[in-house]
Amino acid sequence: MVSVRLEKLTKTFGKTIAVNELDLTIKDGEFLCLLGPSGCGKTTTLRMIAGLETPTKGEIYIGDVLVNDLPSKDRDVAMVFQFYAIYPEMKVFDQIAFPLKMLKKPKEEIDKAVKEVAELLGITDVLNFPVERLTMEQKQKIELGRAIVTQPKVYLFDEPLTNLDTKVRARTRIELKKLQQRLKTTTIYVTHDQLEALTLADRIAVMHLGRLQQCDTPDMLYRYPKNFFVAGFIGSPPMDFIDCTLVEKDGRFVLDAGIFSYDVTEFKEDIEKLTNSREFVIGVRPEFLTLSLTKTANSLAEAYVDIIEPLGARMIVNLKVGNYTLKANVRKMPLTSGEKVWFGFDKDKLRLFDKKTEHCII
Ligand SMILES: Nc1ncnc2c1ncn2[C@@H]1O[C@H](COP(=O)(O)OP(=O)(O)OP(=O)(O)O)[C@@H](O)[C@H]1O
Ligand SMILES: [Mg+2]
Numbered sequence: 001m002v003s004v005r006l007e008k009l010t011k012t013f014g015k016t017i018a019v020n021e022l023d024l025t026i027k028d029g030e031f032l033c034l035l036g037p038s039g040c041g042k043t044t045t046l047r048m049i050a051g052l053e054t055p056t057k058g059e060i061y062i063g064d065v066l067v068n069d070l071p072s073k074d075r076d077v078a079m080v081f082q083f084y085a086i087y088p089e090m091k092v093f094d095q096i097a098f099p100l101k102m103l104k105k106p107k108e109e110i111d112k113a114v115k116e117v118a119e120l121l122g123i124t125d126v127l128n129f130p131v132e133r134l135t136m137e138q139k140q141k142i143e144l145g146r147a148i149v150t151q152p153k154v155y156l157f158d159e160p161l162t163n164l165d166t167k168v169r170a171r172t173r174i175e176l177k178k179l180q181q182r183l184k185t186t187t188i189y190v191t192h193d194q195l196e197a198l199t200l201a202d203r204i205a206v207m208h209l210g211r212l213q214q215c216d217t218p219d220m221l222y223r224y225p226k227n228f229f230v231a232g233f234i235g236s237p238p239m240d241f242i243d244c245t246l247v248e249k250d251g252r253f254v255l256d257a258g259i260f261s262y263d264v265t266e267f268k269e270d271i272e273k274l275t276n277s278r279e280f281v282i283g284v285r286p287e288f289l290t291l292s293l294t295k296t297a298n299s300l301a302e303a304y305v306d307i308i309e310p311l312g313a314r315m316i317v318n319l320k321v322g323n324y325t326l327k328a329n330v331r332k333m334p335l336t337s338g339e340k341v342w343f344g345f346d347k348d349k350l351r352l353f354d355k356k357t358e359h360c361i362i
Contacts, residue, residue, distance in 0.1 A: 002063035002153045002186055003028045004049060009058035011044050018044040020210035021058070026154075029184040031177070032215075033197035036207035037233070042190040045207075046156050049188065050079045062154060078152035080143060080160050088132040092123065095131060096145040103150065117145045120179070136164060140172045144179065155180075157189040161196065173199060194234055198222075206230050224351075228358035231283050231351060237316060240289065240326040242282040243355070246271070255352070257282060259322040260300040262350070267362045271352075279355040288349035289328035291317065291341045299342035305335050319343060 009022040019041040026032045034042045047053040049060055051072030060067050067075050078099075087095065093114055100110045118124045121141040126134060131142065140161075147155060160176075161169045177200055180187050191197050197204045198218045205215040206229075214226040225231035231239045244257040246264075253271065255262040262282070264271070290298055303319035303326070310332070317335060319326045321343070328343060335341065352362045 001028045001184060003030075003061075004154055004186060004188065005059075005061040006045070006049075007059040007061070009045065009048060009060060010056050011041070011048060011053060012056045017210050019048070022207075022210075022212050024205055024212060024215060026186055026188055027202075029186055031180050031187045031189065031200060031202045033201035033204045034188060034190045034207060035192065035194060035197040035204050035233075036213075037192060040207040041210040042192070042207060043158055046079070046158055046188060046190050049075075049154070050077055050156050051075050052079075075154075076152050077154040077156055078147045078150060079156040079158070080147045089130050091127070092118075092129055092131060092134070092138075092142055093127045095142050096149050099146055099150045113149050113151075114145075117149045120148075120182070121145055121175075136168050137171060140164070140168070141175070144176070148179070148183065148185075153186065155185055155187040155189075157187065159191055159193075160189075161191075176200065194236065198234075206233060208233075224360070225283075226360055228281065228283075228353045228360075231353065231360065235285060237286050237327045237329065239283045239285055239351070240324075241353075242284075242324060242326075244280050244282050246278045246280060255280065255282060259324070262300065264347075264350075264352070264362070266347075267352075270362055274359075274361050275354045275357070277354050277356050280361070281353040281355055283351035283353055283360075284345045284349055286316065286327040286329040288345050289319075289326065289330070290344050290346075291319075291328055291330055291333070291335075292344075293341060295342050296344070298344035298346070300344045301342070302340055303343050305337055305339045305341055308335060308337065317341075 004026040006022050006024045009019055011019040034045060036042055044053060048055050062075060096114045096117055097110050100113060118127055123138055123141050126138060161172055189200060201218060203215055203217055204221055206213040208229050214230045221234050242257050244255040247254050247256050252263060252265045253268045255264055301321060303321040306318040306320050309316040313332055314329060315332050317328045317330060319328055351360055353360055
């Protein structure tokens with residue numbers, strides 16, 4: 001087991017900065033997801049770690065070894081791209097044995113390793129089947145088997161579940177997580193699917209435009225996004241945002257959002273310490289918005305119910321307030337489109353972003 005350390009890792013293609021001064025340490029035995037929208041530099045980062053792409057600048061350490069100049073085959077990493085079986089007529093055994101044969105390992109060693117891996121993945125009974133006779137799920141396992149049979153120090157996965165339908169995807173995700181927990185091999189897993197990242201990762205590194213935005217546990221990312229981008233990217237439906245101006249009135253700090261005002265005097269010191277800006281964006285998760293038919297102590301403003309998206313026990317209510325459409329994810333309640341409701345949220349659920357720097361202040 002080893003850690004992987006990236007220092008100021010940078011890759012440019014002509015004028016495109018694919019990866020920009022990435023500082024990141026993946027701990028020994030950790031499952032780290034690289035998450036971000038298309039084109040943010042995830043694959044390029046992974047390819048540099050694998051040795052398939054040369055960094056323009058910066059260092060890559062695997063364990064304590066600087067590997068920048070080490071060829072891919074000497075890095076002891078296994079890269080898995082999208083899962084698929086390459087040779088449909090080849091037997092499962094030979095598919096899994098393939099990487100070991102390439103390494104010219106003795107036959108007994110190959111036999112033993114393949115059988116162990118098959119046992120681990122629960123595919124012992126299909127070892128002599130040609131791959132074309134397997135289910136999609138079994139095919140996934142062969143790809144996994146191929147990755148783990150060489151016992152690399154680090155796994156690198158690049159969106160391996162993309163080609164699968166939703167059900168198989170969910171099941172394979174769980175298999176993958178179980179496997180990693182058992183093997184405790186340092187894993188870097190690239191995805192643009194936040195659900196995948198949230199369910200798999202010990203920590204998630206969120207990237208945007210080649211830069212690392214935040215690296216944290218799923219829970220911390222969800223509760224304390226460091227900036228506007230992370231706040232909007234993590235969470236489904238995404239966070240509700242409302243522009244506001246901070247005004248000081250009789251010694252009190254109040255956020256004036258036009259449609260309501262919100263007293264934040266208790267955060268006065270924090271706000272003053274972090275910024276002298278007056279323009280902010282309020283952020284609240286849809287699941288933290290509360291709705292009521294009559295005004296309560298918690299109510300901030302009235303809103304019109306627009307479209308309702310039923311989700312079984314819960315529902316997403318689209319609310320029209322001034323120029324905004326806010327989403328509230330609430331327990332199922334009798335509401336109809338066009339109805340008026342009051343909404344509010346608790347103070348501990350409020351996040352405040354500096355409009356200029358986009359940093360989260362509280
Ligand atoms: N070989 C290349 N030549 C030129 N530009 C490249 C090359 N590889 C990547 N890029 C560019 O670098 C940026 C990062 O690409 P990368 O493939 O790392 O993104 P990604 O996060 O993996 O995206 P996706 O989610 O779509 O797979 C993009 O703007 C891409 O067009
Ligand atoms: Mg990619």
